Amino acid sequence: MTDRDTALAIAGLDKSYGRAQVLNGITLDVAPGERVALLGHNGAGKSTLIKLILGLIRASGGAIRVAGHAPGSPAARAATAYLPEQVAFHRSLTGREQLTMFARLAGEHPKAVAPLLERVGLTEAADRRIGTWSKGMRQRLGLAQALLGRRRVALLDEPTSGLDPISRHDLYAVIDEMAANGTALLIASHALTELEARTDRIAIMAGGRLVADDSLANLARAADLPTRIRLTAREGAADAVQAELGGTRVNGRAVELHCTTGQKMAQLARVSALGDAVRDIEMCPPSLEDLYRYYCAEERR
Amino acid sequence: MIARVLAIAGAEFRIQRRNRWLASATALMTLFALALTFAGSAPTGSLGVDLLTVAVASMTTLAVYLAPFLALMIAFDAVAGEAERGTLGLTLTYPLSRGEMLLGKFAAHLAVLAIAICLGLGAAGLAAWLAGGAGAESARALARLIATAILLGASFLALGYAASALSGSGAGAAGLAVGLWLVLVVLYDLGLLGALVVDGGGGFTRHVFPWLLALNPADAFRLWNVAGSQEVALVSGMAGAGAALPVWAAPLSLLLWPVLAFVLARAAFARVEP
Ligand SMILES: Nc1ncnc2c1ncn2[C@@H]1O[C@H](COP(=O)(O)OP(=O)(O)O)[C@@H](O)[C@H]1O
Ligand SMILES: [Mg+2]
Numbered sequence: 222m223t224d225r226d227t228a229l230a231i232a233g234l235d236k237s238y239g240r241a242q243v244l245n246g247i248t249l250d251v252a253p254g255e256r257v258a259l260l261g262h263n264g265a266g267k268s269t270l271i272k273l274i275l276g277l278i279r280a281s282g283g284a285i286r287v288a289g290h291a292p293g294s295p296a297a298r299a300a301t302a303y304l305p306e307q308v309a310f311h312r313s314l315t316g317r318e319q320l321t322m323f324a325r326l327a328g329e330h331p332k333a334v335a336p337l338l339e340r341v342g343l344t345e346a347a348d349r350r351i352g353t354w355s356k357g358m359r360q361r362l363g364l365a366q367a368l369l370g371r372r373r374v375a376l377l378d379e380p381t382s383g384l385d386p387i388s389r390h391d392l393y394a395v396i397d398e399m400a401a402n403g404t405a406l407l408i409a410s411h412a413l414t415e416l417e418a419r420t421d422r423i424a425i426m427a428g429g430r431l432v433a434d435d436s437l438a439n440l441a442r443a444a445d446l447p448t449r450i451r452l453t454a455r456e457g458a459a460d461a462v463q464a465e466l467g468g469t470r471v472n473g474r475a476v477e478l479h480c481t482t483g484q485k486m487a488q489l490a491r492v493s494a495l496g497d498a499v500r501d502i503e504m505c506p507p508s509l510e511d512l513y514r515y516y517c518a519e520e521r522r
Numbered sequence: 523m524i525a526r527v528l529a530i531a532g533a534e535f536r537i538q539r540r541n542r543w544l545a546s547a548t549a550l551m552t553l554f555a556l557a558l559t560f561a562g563s564a565p566t567g568s569l570g571v572d573l574l575t576v577a578v579a580s581m582t583t584l585a586v587y588l589a590p591f592l593a594l595m596i597a598f599d600a601v602a603g604e605a606e607r608g609t610l611g612l613t614l615t616y617p618l619s620r621g622e623m624l625l626g627k628f629a630a631h632l633a634v635l636a637i638a639i640c641l642g643l644g645a646a647g648l649a650a651w652l653a654g655g656a657g658a659e660s661a662r663a664l665a666r667l668i669a670t671a672i673l674l675g676a677s678f679l680a681l682g683y684a685a686s687a688l689s690g691s692g693a694g695a696a697g698l699a700v701g702l703w704l705v706l707v708v709l710y711d712l713g714l715l716g717a718l719v720v721d722g723g724g725g726f727t728r729h730v731f732p733w734l735l736a737l738n739p740a741d742a743f744r745l746w747n748v749a750g751s752q753e754v755a756l757v758s759g760m761a762g763a764g765a766a767l768p769v770w771a772a773p774l775s776l777l778l779w780p781v782l783a784f785v786l787a788r789a790a791f792a793r794v795e796p
Contacts, residue, residue, distance in 0.1 A: 272611075275611075277611055277614060277615070277795065278795055295617045295619075296617075298615055298616060298617040298618075299617040301615060303612065303615040305608065305611060305612050307608050308608075308612075309607050309609045309612070310609060311533065311537055311609060313536070313537050313540040313541070314533060314536060314537060318533060318536060319533070321529075322529050322530070322532065322533040323616065325525060325528070325529035325532075326526055326529050326530075326613070326617070326618050327616060327617070328525075328617070363612075366612075
């Protein structure tokens with residue numbers, strides 16, 4: 222990947238606060254149009270990484286390029302959208318006034334403001350002071366300002382916090398739209414949920430290091446967490462099924478098997494060979510949470 | 523650059539306009555100025571000057587205290603408050619330099635302050651004129667008073683930003699602002715007064731003291747107004763100190779203070795991590 226196709230390039234990044242090393246050799250690239258979920262427990266250093274990319278704080282070592290520019294330079298800032306973890310605005314401004322200010326700072330015409338407010342569902346509240354708004358409304362205004370201008374990189378710090386399920390759905394749409402327009406997205410989160418699973422790549426931070434950086438499918442394959450297969454046997458056939466396939470009896474008629482991804486098809490063939498001894502089959506692939514816990518625990522070992 | 527400065531200034535102006543505290547402070551200043559104008563009507567006859575001249579002399583004293591105070595109260599929150607509330611970080615991720623941001627706030631705050639000062643002091647002038655106690659000379663003195671009060675306010679706005687950027691929290695910035703006001707407006711003069719008494723009319727009194735006066739923006743403000751009008755000087759009894767100085771000393775000081783304080787504030791702001 223050349224410098225020109227990476228919207229965001231981070232190499233060997235270190236950050237210490239006094240003696241506490243918060244980031245330790247983080248290397249991460251994000252291509253235009255790519256959505257990367259940045260996962261980690263509270264205090265893992267996600268917000269610190271984002272602030273370094275924004276140039277709000279200085280790194281102790283390593284390098285960052287934002288669309289080819291140094292972090293914090295005017296060109297890098299013009300290319301970057303940011304949704305802070307704690308979205309805060311001036312209480313005594315109305316939503317429209319606040320967004321107009323940001324539009325003018327981003328070099329956009331104030332005419333861009335009304336459609337954006339509409340886009341995030343704030344048209345009705347737009348002329349009330351932000352001090353009277355709910356957390357979710359402020360979050361949506363934060364999203365609206367991140368949509369201003371044509372940004373090449375978007376950094377969203379825990380964007381789902383404070384959003385109800387419908388707003389969360391709108392957020393997915395906004396993220397996909399930005400990616401379709403070629404914006405590179407880095408989305409920080411402390412959990413692996415539906416949103417993060419919809420991204421192209423997942424980067425997991427633990428103990429100041431990047432412990433994983435791959436697509437969800439590849440991470441699942443590498444972790445090779447077992448798939449749970451639950452069979453319901455015909456009346457009286459449970460013993461025979463267990464004798465044939467192994468596994469554990471869960472109650473009178475069910476047998477539970479665990480198998481790796483590689484063994485799955487072979488295991489299924491053996492199940493179907495049993496004919497009508499098996500009445501039902503249920504397969505549970507490892508959950509997102511299982512996977513996340515696996516990679517975080519990996520670091521601790 | 524201008525567009526970005528104006529974007530900040532526009533938003534900031536709205537914020538200040540909705541600040542109820544500021545509106546009441548302006549009203550209070552207007553009341554004070556009116557009271558001083560008419561309370562001062564007593565000595566006019568004996569000194570042979572008009573009502574407005576006396577009012578300008580007493581309003582000079584009022585403005586020395588009020589303009590810096592008002593300016594600091596507007597300014598102290600500019601950096602520390604925004605950093606504390608978390609609005610600073612987001613604004614600084616836009617392609618806007620810290621100098622531009624500070625300049626935008628300065629423009630808005632100065633406009634608000636100028637409006638408050640024009641309203642407050644202007645009302646007194648209008649009242650004196652309506653009462654028939656104003657002439658061309660005293661009108662000029664009032665105009666000078668208003669302009670210099672705005673310059674004085676500008677100095678303290680910039681000093682307030684520096685205090686705001688240097689202290690980590692809004693509360694700390696407020697404390698520092700009050701301290702600045704006390705030192706520059708009250709204690710400085712007391713210190714000089716003490717030194718004068720000790721010196722007893724010696725070399726310090728004649729050569730050093732006037733320059734020390736001109737060095738302080740609040741005293742430079744007083745000197746400029748007094749030197750500008752012999753009649754005001756007569757009424758305020760401050761003619762002596764100003765006479766030892768070249769005419770440009772006080773104006774130069776008062777014109778330089780906003781600029782230097784702004785440079786200081788910009789440098790302090792550069793070190794703030796949002
Ligand atoms: N200004 C600071 N001074 C000292 N330590 C800090 C500072 N900012 C963050 N940290 C520490 O850095 C670590 C990472 O914080 P953060 O990046 O906010 O984590 P996350 O966003 O992943 O929850 C935490 O242990 C936090 O205490
Ligand atoms: Mg965080």
